[in-house]
Amino acid sequence: MDNILPKTRVLVISERPDMMPELTKEIEHSPEIELLGDIVHPESALNSRFISPSVTPDVVVITDGGVSEHLFNLVEKLLTKWPNTLIVTVAPPMDAEAIQQMLLNGVRAVLPMSWDRSKIVESLRKLHLQEWYRIQGVTGQGREKARGKVITILGAKGGIGKTFLAVNLAVALKKVSGKAIALVDADWGDVDLSLYMNLVSRYNVADLLSHHEEMDDSLVSGVLTQHSSGVEVLTAPKKPFGLPEVPSDFFSRLFSFLRARFSYIVVDTGTMIDEVTARVIENSDLILMIVTPDVASLQQASSLLETLHSWNFPEEKVRLLINRATYSGGIPEKEIESFFGVKPLAMLPEETDDAMISVNKGIPLLQSDSGTLSKGIKKLARALMEEGSTISNSSGIPFKTKKVLPLERPKKKMGIGQVLWIFGHTFGR
Numbered sequence: 208m209d210n211i212l213p214k215t216r217v218l219v220i221s222e223r224p225d226m227m228p229e230l231t232k233e234i235e236h237s238p239e240i241e242l243l244g245d246i247v248h249p250e251s252a253l254n255s256r257f258i259s260p261s262v263t264p265d266v267v268v269i270t271d272g273g274v275s276e277h278l279f280n281l282v283e284k285l286l287t288k289w290p291n292t293l294i295v296t297v298a299p300p301m302d303a304e305a306i307q308q309m310l311l312n313g314v315r316a317v318l319p320m321s322w323d324r325s326k327i328v329e330s331l332r333k334l335h336l337q338e339w340y341r342i343q344g345v346t347g348q349g350r351e352k353a354r355g356k357v358i359t360i361l362g363a364k365g366g367i368g369k370t371f372l373a374v375n376l377a378v379a380l381k382k383v384s385g386k387a388i389a390l391v392d393a394d395w396g397d398v399d400l401s402l403y404m405n406l407v408s409r410y411n412v413a414d415l416l417s418h419h420e421e422m423d424d425s426l427v428s429g430v431l432t433q434h435s436s437g438v439e440v441l442t443a444p445k446k447p448f449g450l451p452e453v454p455s456d457f458f459s460r461l462f463s464f465l466r467a468r469f470s471y472i473v474v475d476t477g478t479m480i481d482e483v484t485a486r487v488i489e490n491s492d493l494i495l496m497i498v499t500p501d502v503a504s505l506q507q508a509s510s511l512l513e514t515l516h517s518w519n520f521p522e523e524k525v526r527l528l529i530n531r532a533t534y535s536g537g538i539p540e541k542e543i544e545s546f547f548g549v550k551p552l553a554m555l556p557e558e559t560d561d562a563m564i565s566v567n568k569g570i571p572l573l574q575s576d577s578g579t580l581s582k583g584i585k586k587l588a589r590a591l592m593e594e595g596s597t598i599s600n601s602s603g604i605p606f607k608t609k610k611v612l613p614l615e616r617p618k619k620k621m622g623i624g625q626v627l628w629i630f631g632h633t634f635g636r
Contacts (some may be wrong), residue, residue: 210580215241215269221246221268222320229324230245233429234328236590263292263380264292266334268327269281269282269287270297278312282314289337293335293338295315295317295331295435296314296317300347301317314489316330324617330615348613354467355470355548356390358495359491361484361488361511364508365478367498367504368497370475372495372530372584373390373475374404374475376473376588377471378438381437382436386470388471389472389473390472391441392440392441393458393475394476394477395444399442399443399445401567402569403565410429411441411442415427415461419457422461424464436573437594453535458490459490476488478509489518493524494526494553496525496527498527498530499529499531500537526551527549527550528554532556553586553590555584558578
Protein backbone atom coordinates (compact mmCIF):
# COMPACT_ATOMS: atom_id res chain seq x y z
CA MET A 208 0.00 0.00 0.00
CA ASP A 209 1.32 3.44 -0.99
CA ASN A 210 1.33 5.93 1.86
CA ILE A 211 3.48 8.81 3.00
CA LEU A 212 4.45 7.49 6.40
CA PRO A 213 8.02 7.41 7.55
CA LYS A 214 9.18 4.19 9.16
CA THR A 215 7.50 3.23 12.42
CA ARG A 216 9.99 4.09 15.15
CA VAL A 217 9.88 1.54 17.95
CA LEU A 218 11.48 1.56 21.39
CA VAL A 219 11.44 -1.73 23.32
CA ILE A 220 11.47 -1.77 27.14
CA SER A 221 11.70 -5.07 28.93
CA GLU A 222 12.53 -6.56 32.28
CA ARG A 223 12.48 -9.96 30.58
CA PRO A 224 15.87 -10.33 28.85
CA ASP A 225 14.80 -13.77 27.59
CA MET A 226 12.17 -12.24 25.34
CA MET A 227 14.16 -9.24 24.15
CA PRO A 228 16.43 -10.87 21.49
CA GLU A 229 13.61 -12.56 19.59
CA LEU A 230 11.47 -9.43 19.44
CA THR A 231 14.25 -7.01 18.53
CA LYS A 232 15.56 -9.36 15.85
CA GLU A 233 12.13 -9.51 14.24
CA ILE A 234 11.83 -5.71 14.35
CA GLU A 235 15.25 -5.26 12.75
CA HIS A 236 14.22 -7.55 9.89
CA SER A 237 11.16 -5.42 9.09
CA PRO A 238 11.92 -2.77 6.39
CA GLU A 239 9.00 -0.63 7.59
CA ILE A 240 10.15 -0.38 11.21
CA GLU A 241 13.14 1.34 12.79
CA LEU A 242 14.38 0.06 16.15
CA LEU A 243 15.40 3.02 18.30
CA GLY A 244 16.68 0.88 21.13
CA ASP A 245 16.10 -2.05 23.45
CA ILE A 246 16.23 -1.25 27.15
CA VAL A 247 16.31 -3.68 30.04
CA HIS A 248 15.99 -1.04 32.75
CA PRO A 249 12.85 1.10 32.16
CA GLU A 250 14.32 4.17 33.84
CA SER A 251 16.83 4.43 30.98
CA ALA A 252 13.99 5.24 28.56
CA LEU A 253 13.33 8.43 30.49
CA ASN A 254 16.94 9.56 30.16
CA SER A 255 17.04 12.20 27.41
CA ARG A 256 20.63 11.22 26.65
CA PHE A 257 19.55 7.77 25.51
CA ILE A 258 17.55 9.05 22.54
CA SER A 259 18.13 12.27 20.61
CA PRO A 260 15.74 15.02 21.82
CA SER A 261 14.57 15.43 18.20
CA VAL A 262 13.53 11.77 17.94
CA THR A 263 10.16 10.61 19.23
CA PRO A 264 9.18 6.93 19.22
CA ASP A 265 5.96 6.16 17.40
CA VAL A 266 5.49 3.07 19.57
CA VAL A 267 6.97 2.00 22.91
CA VAL A 268 6.66 -1.73 23.58
CA ILE A 269 6.77 -2.83 27.20
CA THR A 270 7.26 -6.53 27.89
CA ASP A 271 7.30 -6.37 31.63
CA GLY A 272 4.38 -8.59 32.54
CA GLY A 273 0.96 -7.95 33.98
CA VAL A 274 -0.90 -5.20 35.80
CA SER A 275 1.11 -3.30 38.44
CA GLU A 276 1.55 0.18 39.85
CA HIS A 277 5.14 0.02 38.63
CA LEU A 278 3.88 -0.38 35.05
CA PHE A 279 1.28 2.38 35.32
CA ASN A 280 3.86 4.82 36.75
CA LEU A 281 6.18 4.03 33.85
CA VAL A 282 3.39 4.55 31.29
CA GLU A 283 2.50 7.90 32.86
CA LYS A 284 6.10 9.10 32.71
CA LEU A 285 6.50 7.94 29.11
CA LEU A 286 3.34 9.76 28.02
CA THR A 287 4.49 12.89 29.82
CA LYS A 288 7.74 12.74 27.86
CA TRP A 289 6.13 11.65 24.54
CA PRO A 290 2.38 12.46 24.65
CA ASN A 291 1.73 11.29 21.07
CA THR A 292 3.52 7.94 21.40
CA LEU A 293 1.53 4.71 21.45
CA ILE A 294 2.25 2.51 24.50
CA VAL A 295 1.83 -1.20 23.84
CA THR A 296 2.35 -4.03 26.33
CA VAL A 297 3.17 -7.65 25.59
CA ALA A 298 1.75 -9.56 28.52
CA PRO A 299 0.81 -13.06 29.72
CA PRO A 300 -2.88 -14.06 29.67
CA MET A 301 -5.12 -11.78 31.75
CA ASP A 302 -8.84 -11.32 32.27
CA ALA A 303 -11.00 -8.60 30.74
CA GLU A 304 -10.93 -6.51 33.91
CA ALA A 305 -7.13 -6.42 33.94
CA ILE A 306 -7.01 -5.44 30.25
CA GLN A 307 -9.55 -2.67 30.89
CA GLN A 308 -7.39 -1.38 33.71
CA MET A 309 -4.40 -1.30 31.35
CA LEU A 310 -6.32 0.71 28.74
CA LEU A 311 -7.64 3.18 31.31
CA ASN A 312 -4.08 3.88 32.45
CA GLY A 313 -2.82 4.91 28.99
CA VAL A 314 -1.86 1.61 27.36
CA ARG A 315 -3.08 1.61 23.75
CA ALA A 316 -3.06 -2.16 23.21
CA VAL A 317 -2.31 -5.37 25.09
CA LEU A 318 -0.75 -8.08 22.91
CA PRO A 319 -0.56 -11.72 24.05
CA MET A 320 2.92 -12.90 24.93
CA SER A 321 2.03 -16.24 23.30
CA TRP A 322 1.84 -14.63 19.85
CA ASP A 323 4.51 -15.28 17.24
CA ARG A 324 7.04 -12.43 17.27
CA SER A 325 6.32 -11.58 13.62
CA LYS A 326 2.64 -11.14 14.48
CA ILE A 327 3.55 -8.78 17.31
CA VAL A 328 5.70 -6.68 15.00
CA GLU A 329 2.97 -6.63 12.35
CA SER A 330 0.52 -5.39 14.99
CA LEU A 331 2.87 -2.56 16.01
CA ARG A 332 2.99 -1.34 12.42
CA LYS A 333 -0.79 -1.64 12.05
CA LEU A 334 -1.43 0.35 15.23
CA HIS A 335 0.89 3.12 14.04
CA LEU A 336 -0.82 3.24 10.64
CA GLN A 337 -4.26 3.46 12.25
CA GLU A 338 -3.15 6.36 14.44
CA TRP A 339 -1.55 8.18 11.52
CA TYR A 340 -4.65 7.80 9.36
CA ARG A 341 -6.79 9.11 12.22
CA ILE A 342 -4.61 12.21 12.64
CA GLN A 343 -4.49 12.86 8.90
CA GLY A 344 -8.22 12.32 8.50
CA VAL A 345 -7.60 9.77 5.75
CA THR A 346 -10.20 7.03 5.55
CA GLY A 347 -11.42 4.33 3.18
CA GLN A 348 -10.07 4.46 -0.36
CA GLY A 349 -8.24 7.67 0.46
CA ARG A 350 -5.68 5.55 2.28
CA GLU A 351 -4.79 3.77 -0.94
CA LYS A 352 -4.35 7.07 -2.78
CA ALA A 353 -2.23 8.80 -0.14
CA ARG A 354 1.30 9.22 -1.45
CA GLY A 355 4.07 11.78 -1.54
CA LYS A 356 4.41 14.29 -4.38
CA VAL A 357 7.51 14.86 -6.48
CA ILE A 358 8.12 18.59 -7.10
CA THR A 359 10.87 19.17 -9.66
CA ILE A 360 12.71 22.49 -9.95
CA LEU A 361 13.54 23.21 -13.58
CA GLY A 362 15.37 26.05 -15.30
CA ALA A 363 17.00 26.17 -18.75
CA LYS A 364 19.59 28.74 -17.70
CA GLY A 365 22.30 28.68 -15.05
CA GLY A 366 22.68 31.31 -12.36
CA ILE A 367 18.96 31.88 -11.77
CA GLY A 368 18.90 30.53 -8.19
CA LYS A 369 17.51 27.10 -9.02
CA THR A 370 19.50 25.10 -6.44
CA PHE A 371 19.08 27.80 -3.80
CA LEU A 372 15.31 27.62 -4.26
CA ALA A 373 15.25 23.82 -4.22
CA VAL A 374 17.10 23.73 -0.88
CA ASN A 375 15.04 26.47 0.75
CA LEU A 376 11.72 25.22 -0.59
CA ALA A 377 12.41 21.81 0.97
CA VAL A 378 13.19 23.48 4.32
CA ALA A 379 10.09 25.69 4.00
CA LEU A 380 7.85 22.68 3.32
CA LYS A 381 9.28 21.01 6.42
CA LYS A 382 8.58 24.09 8.54
CA VAL A 383 5.12 24.80 7.17
CA SER A 384 3.79 21.24 6.96
CA GLY A 385 5.72 19.51 9.75
CA LYS A 386 5.72 16.40 7.55
CA ALA A 387 8.50 14.21 6.20
CA ILE A 388 10.35 16.00 3.38
CA ALA A 389 13.06 14.68 1.04
CA LEU A 390 15.45 16.63 -1.17
CA VAL A 391 17.06 14.92 -4.18
CA ASP A 392 20.06 16.30 -6.09
CA ALA A 393 19.58 15.25 -9.72
CA ASP A 394 21.92 17.95 -11.05
CA TRP A 395 24.96 15.70 -11.26
CA GLY A 396 27.16 17.95 -13.35
CA ASP A 397 26.96 21.13 -11.27
CA VAL A 398 27.70 22.26 -7.72
CA ASP A 399 26.55 19.70 -5.16
CA LEU A 400 23.58 21.12 -3.27
CA SER A 401 25.05 19.71 -0.05
CA LEU A 402 27.37 22.75 -0.10
CA TYR A 403 24.29 24.93 0.36
CA MET A 404 23.47 22.96 3.51
CA ASN A 405 26.94 22.36 4.94
CA LEU A 406 26.05 18.70 4.73
CA VAL A 407 28.52 15.82 4.78
CA SER A 408 27.00 12.63 3.41
CA ARG A 409 28.52 9.18 3.66
CA TYR A 410 26.43 7.81 0.80
CA ASN A 411 24.95 9.30 -2.37
CA VAL A 412 22.98 8.32 -5.46
CA ALA A 413 25.98 6.46 -6.90
CA ASP A 414 25.50 3.85 -4.17
CA LEU A 415 21.95 3.27 -5.39
CA LEU A 416 23.06 3.00 -9.01
CA SER A 417 25.64 0.40 -8.03
CA HIS A 418 22.93 -1.70 -6.36
CA HIS A 419 20.01 -0.91 -8.64
CA GLU A 420 18.75 -4.49 -8.79
CA GLU A 421 18.66 -4.75 -4.99
CA MET A 422 17.09 -1.32 -4.43
CA ASP A 423 14.42 -1.46 -1.74
CA ASP A 424 13.04 0.76 1.01
CA SER A 425 15.82 -0.17 3.40
CA LEU A 426 18.59 0.62 0.89
CA VAL A 427 17.01 3.94 -0.13
CA SER A 428 16.56 4.96 3.52
CA GLY A 429 20.17 4.03 4.22
CA VAL A 430 21.66 6.41 1.63
CA LEU A 431 19.70 9.45 2.82
CA THR A 432 21.41 12.01 5.06
CA GLN A 433 19.34 13.97 7.56
CA HIS A 434 19.95 17.72 7.65
CA SER A 435 19.56 19.72 10.87
CA SER A 436 16.32 21.18 9.45
CA GLY A 437 14.79 17.69 9.44
CA VAL A 438 14.91 17.42 5.64
CA GLU A 439 16.43 14.14 4.42
CA VAL A 440 18.79 14.53 1.47
CA LEU A 441 19.93 12.26 -1.36
CA THR A 442 23.13 13.87 -2.56
CA ALA A 443 24.70 13.80 -6.02
CA PRO A 444 27.62 11.53 -6.95
CA LYS A 445 30.99 12.89 -5.82
CA LYS A 446 32.40 12.04 -9.26
CA PRO A 447 29.68 12.40 -11.90
CA PHE A 448 31.88 10.94 -14.60
CA GLY A 449 32.33 7.18 -14.85
CA LEU A 450 28.99 6.41 -13.18
CA PRO A 451 27.17 3.19 -14.01
CA GLU A 452 24.57 3.55 -16.74
CA VAL A 453 21.30 4.94 -15.40
CA PRO A 454 18.57 2.31 -15.98
CA SER A 455 15.42 3.65 -17.62
CA ASP A 456 13.31 2.69 -14.58
CA PHE A 457 15.77 4.01 -11.97
CA PHE A 458 13.88 7.18 -11.07
CA SER A 459 10.44 5.60 -11.25
CA ARG A 460 11.58 3.00 -8.71
CA LEU A 461 13.45 5.53 -6.55
CA PHE A 462 10.47 7.92 -6.39
CA SER A 463 8.16 5.02 -5.63
CA PHE A 464 10.13 4.28 -2.46
CA LEU A 465 10.42 7.98 -1.55
CA ARG A 466 6.71 8.61 -2.11
CA ALA A 467 5.95 5.83 0.37
CA ARG A 468 7.90 7.61 3.09
CA PHE A 469 7.77 11.35 2.40
CA SER A 470 4.93 13.81 1.87
CA TYR A 471 6.97 15.93 -0.54
CA ILE A 472 10.08 15.14 -2.57
CA VAL A 473 11.82 18.24 -3.95
CA VAL A 474 14.18 17.53 -6.85
CA ASP A 475 16.90 19.84 -8.16
CA THR A 476 17.71 19.21 -11.84
CA GLY A 477 20.37 20.43 -14.24
CA THR A 478 20.10 23.19 -16.82
CA MET A 479 20.61 20.70 -19.63
CA ILE A 480 17.93 18.28 -20.77
CA ASP A 481 20.02 15.15 -20.43
CA GLU A 482 18.84 11.61 -19.81
CA VAL A 483 18.75 12.09 -16.02
CA THR A 484 16.63 15.27 -16.18
CA ALA A 485 14.31 13.71 -18.77
CA ARG A 486 13.62 10.69 -16.54
CA VAL A 487 13.06 12.90 -13.50
CA ILE A 488 10.53 15.01 -15.42
CA GLU A 489 8.66 11.93 -16.61
CA ASN A 490 8.15 10.83 -13.01
CA SER A 491 7.28 14.24 -11.52
CA ASP A 492 3.92 15.32 -10.15
CA LEU A 493 4.68 19.02 -10.53
CA ILE A 494 7.25 21.12 -12.41
CA LEU A 495 8.30 24.53 -11.11
CA MET A 496 9.71 26.41 -14.10
CA ILE A 497 12.12 29.00 -12.68
CA VAL A 498 12.78 32.19 -14.66
CA THR A 499 14.41 35.52 -13.91
CA PRO A 500 13.24 38.81 -15.46
CA ASP A 501 15.71 38.87 -18.35
CA VAL A 502 15.38 38.05 -22.05
CA ALA A 503 17.77 35.06 -22.09
CA SER A 504 15.99 33.33 -19.22
CA LEU A 505 12.53 33.84 -20.71
CA GLN A 506 13.49 32.66 -24.19
CA GLN A 507 15.22 29.54 -22.94
CA ALA A 508 12.31 28.79 -20.60
CA SER A 509 9.93 29.07 -23.55
CA SER A 510 12.03 26.56 -25.51
CA LEU A 511 12.08 24.24 -22.55
CA LEU A 512 8.29 24.44 -22.18
CA GLU A 513 7.88 23.58 -25.86
CA THR A 514 10.04 20.54 -25.21
CA LEU A 515 7.76 19.44 -22.38
CA HIS A 516 4.75 19.82 -24.65
CA SER A 517 6.47 17.80 -27.37
CA TRP A 518 6.67 14.94 -24.85
CA ASN A 519 2.95 15.40 -24.19
CA PHE A 520 3.81 16.25 -20.58
CA PRO A 521 0.54 17.31 -18.85
CA GLU A 522 0.50 21.11 -19.02
CA GLU A 523 -1.52 21.38 -15.81
CA LYS A 524 1.55 20.07 -13.98
CA VAL A 525 3.70 23.09 -14.95
CA ARG A 526 3.85 26.25 -12.83
CA LEU A 527 5.77 29.43 -13.57
CA LEU A 528 7.90 31.00 -10.82
CA ILE A 529 9.72 34.32 -11.21
CA ASN A 530 12.86 34.63 -9.08
CA ARG A 531 14.56 37.98 -8.42
CA ALA A 532 11.34 39.66 -9.54
CA THR A 533 12.33 43.01 -8.01
CA TYR A 534 15.69 43.12 -9.79
CA SER A 535 16.46 46.69 -10.93
CA GLY A 536 16.10 46.97 -14.69
CA GLY A 537 14.36 43.60 -15.02
CA ILE A 538 11.47 42.91 -17.38
CA PRO A 539 8.20 43.97 -15.72
CA GLU A 540 5.82 41.36 -14.37
CA LYS A 541 3.03 42.27 -16.81
CA GLU A 542 5.31 41.73 -19.81
CA ILE A 543 6.39 38.33 -18.47
CA GLU A 544 2.75 37.36 -17.95
CA SER A 545 1.98 38.50 -21.51
CA PHE A 546 4.92 36.51 -22.86
CA PHE A 547 3.81 33.25 -21.23
CA GLY A 548 0.09 33.96 -21.19
CA VAL A 549 -0.23 32.97 -17.56
CA LYS A 550 0.25 34.54 -14.15
CA PRO A 551 3.18 33.15 -12.13
CA LEU A 552 2.54 30.93 -9.14
CA ALA A 553 4.98 33.06 -7.14
CA MET A 554 7.23 36.09 -7.50
CA LEU A 555 10.25 36.05 -5.22
CA PRO A 556 12.10 39.30 -4.48
CA GLU A 557 15.77 40.01 -5.12
CA GLU A 558 17.79 39.75 -1.89
CA THR A 559 21.29 39.08 -3.16
CA ASP A 560 23.16 39.85 0.05
CA ASP A 561 21.08 37.60 2.32
CA ALA A 562 21.06 34.79 -0.23
CA MET A 563 24.83 35.01 -0.75
CA ILE A 564 25.54 34.96 2.99
CA SER A 565 23.28 31.93 3.33
CA VAL A 566 25.07 30.04 0.56
CA ASN A 567 28.55 30.91 1.80
CA LYS A 568 27.72 29.79 5.35
CA GLY A 569 26.01 26.65 4.14
CA ILE A 570 22.91 27.50 6.18
CA PRO A 571 19.57 27.54 4.32
CA LEU A 572 17.99 30.99 4.49
CA LEU A 573 14.75 29.50 5.85
CA GLN A 574 16.52 28.23 8.97
CA SER A 575 17.57 31.61 10.30
CA ASP A 576 16.02 34.44 8.30
CA SER A 577 12.59 36.05 8.40
CA GLY A 578 13.10 38.59 5.60
CA THR A 579 10.98 39.19 2.52
CA LEU A 580 12.57 36.38 0.49
CA SER A 581 12.07 33.85 3.28
CA LYS A 582 8.44 34.88 3.63
CA GLY A 583 7.98 34.54 -0.12
CA ILE A 584 9.36 31.00 -0.14
CA LYS A 585 7.15 30.05 2.82
CA LYS A 586 4.15 31.45 0.96
CA LEU A 587 5.14 29.34 -2.05
CA ALA A 588 5.33 26.25 0.16
CA ARG A 589 1.82 26.89 1.48
CA ALA A 590 0.53 27.42 -2.06
CA LEU A 591 1.97 24.09 -3.17
CA MET A 592 0.24 22.39 -0.24
CA GLU A 593 -3.09 23.86 -1.33
CA GLU A 594 -3.25 22.13 -4.69
CA GLY A 595 -6.11 23.29 -6.86
CA SER A 596 -6.95 26.24 -4.61
CA THR A 597 -7.06 29.89 -5.65
CA ILE A 598 -3.75 31.62 -5.04
CA SER A 599 -3.05 35.35 -5.18
CA ASN A 600 -0.01 36.88 -6.85
CA SER A 601 1.89 39.88 -5.55
CA SER A 602 -0.78 42.31 -6.78
CA GLY A 603 -3.51 40.43 -4.94
CA ILE A 604 -5.34 39.30 -8.11
CA PRO A 605 -6.53 35.68 -7.67
CA PHE A 606 -5.85 33.07 -10.30
CA LYS A 607 -6.27 29.29 -10.58
CA THR A 608 -3.07 27.31 -10.28
CA LYS A 609 -4.52 24.82 -12.78
CA LYS A 610 -4.30 27.43 -15.57
CA VAL A 611 -2.05 26.11 -18.35
CA LEU A 612 0.70 27.63 -20.43
CA PRO A 613 -0.86 28.15 -23.90
CA LEU A 614 2.02 27.05 -26.12
CA GLU A 615 1.30 25.39 -29.44
CA ARG A 616 2.04 21.69 -29.60
CA PRO A 617 4.19 20.51 -32.50
CA LYS A 618 2.15 18.59 -35.07
CA LYS A 619 4.56 15.69 -34.88
CA LYS A 620 5.49 14.39 -31.45
CA MET A 621 9.24 14.23 -30.86
CA GLY A 622 10.90 11.43 -28.95
CA ILE A 623 13.21 11.98 -25.99
CA GLY A 624 16.26 11.01 -28.05
CA GLN A 625 15.51 13.64 -30.69
CA VAL A 626 14.89 16.32 -28.08
CA LEU A 627 18.15 15.49 -26.28
CA TRP A 628 20.05 15.84 -29.57
CA ILE A 629 18.46 19.24 -30.32
CA PHE A 630 19.14 20.59 -26.82
CA GLY A 631 22.69 19.29 -26.85
CA HIS A 632 23.45 21.23 -30.04
CA THR A 633 21.49 24.31 -28.95
CA PHE A 634 22.67 24.81 -25.37
CA GLY A 635 25.70 22.54 -25.18
CA ARG A 636 28.03 24.85 -27.13
